Amino acid sequence: MVTVQDLVKAKLYADDNAVIVDALRHLLRDRPDLRIDLAIYRYQHEAISLARAADLAGVSWLQMRDILRERGLPLQLGPETIEDAQAEVDAVHQELRARS
Template structure:
């Protein structure tokens, strides 16, 4: 067990958490609450990867959909980011149908 893992386990136990995952989840939530720019970047990344919709990404970022669209434009990210091309969609559909 690494030193970091042991420390995380000790902090989780001392803090009354059920497990290390619960403690890390709370720590990440607090980090994102304190650093809105990181929260926005996370939402952009999730949107760009296709993990969330535009509306959900804006919600995660804590901004309006219009403000999120502006942020994407400011970062030079196409609104099609994260979506499949027609060819990719056809490939996925073909694989699914087999």
């Protein structure tokens, strides 16, 4: 079995952290279900916006809304910060542009 240190010793990565970051990036790319579950966890426990959760999950905000509803999870009502509000507006604009 290959270890993190094997990859660093072979100078394929600068350090352990670089190996882990790359491995996680590939894992989340190959397993969209994990991205969605992580986004839902953060939405519930870290109070991120629907738009931010959708971005983390790699889906549109409409899809994220539907996923939350399908799982019986309550939708948060409105953004808490101006940045969250802007992220919501940007997500809506992006979705509308994609549809036209």
